[in-house]
Amino acid sequence: GAVVSQHPSWVICKSGTSVKIECRSLDFQATTMFWYRQFPKQSLMLMATSNEGSKATYEQGVEKDKFLINHASLTLSTLTVTSAHPEDSSFYICSARARRDSRPMNTEAFFGQGTRLTVV
C-alpha cells in the first residue's frame, strides 16, 4: 500500500529557533498533503492543507507566518515551525490521500509516523 514517510520522528530545539519537518509520499504522487497537530490526550487538529505548486491553505487560528509550508514537488511537503516556543511543543502529523484503485474518487488517507517536537 501507499506509504507516507515523515522525518524526523522527534526533535528537541531551543526556544526561538526554527525546525523543519519533512513529509514524503514514497510510492505515489500527492498533489495535496495535510498537516495536523496533536496535543497530549487530544485528537488530531488540521492545521493546513498543502498544495503542490501553490500556497497552503491554513485553518482558522493557525498563523501562516509561524508555520511555513512548502510543497515543492509531488512527493514532498515541508512544515517549518519558525521561532519556536514551548507552547509549540506538540505531535505533528502529515497525511496524503492516495487512490485505492483506478477510480479517481476512491482515495484512502495515509499518515506519516508523526514528529514529536519539544521546545525547551
Place this chain on the structure above:
Amino acid sequence: DAKTTQPPSMDCAEGRAANLPCNHSTISGNEYVYWYRQIHSQGPQYIIHGLKNNETNEMASLIITEDRKSSTLILPHATLRDTAVYYCIVSRMDTGRRALTFGSGTRLQVQP
C-alpha cells in the same frame, strides 16, 4: 462532513471481540464511514470503510445500520496490540483534496 459520536473509552478482554460503536445520525447519502486507529505516539492507521453494506477485511468488520445513522467496528479477537484510540470518521469520497476531520475517538484498552 457529518459529526460522529463515540464513547470515550472501552475495555475488552484479550481474545474476545471488541465492538466499538459510532453514531452519525446526520450522515448524508454520499458520505462514507471510515475507521482509523492511533496507537500511542504513532500516526493514524486505516482500518476499514463502508457506505451502506457491511464490510470485512483482515483487520476488522464494519456493520452499518440500515438507516446508516450508526455503525459498529468489530475486532473479532482483540489482542494487546489492538490497544489504541479508534476514530470513526464520516466523509465524502474524494479525489484527495479533502482532509479527514477527527473527533475524540474511543480509547480501547485490551486487558490481558
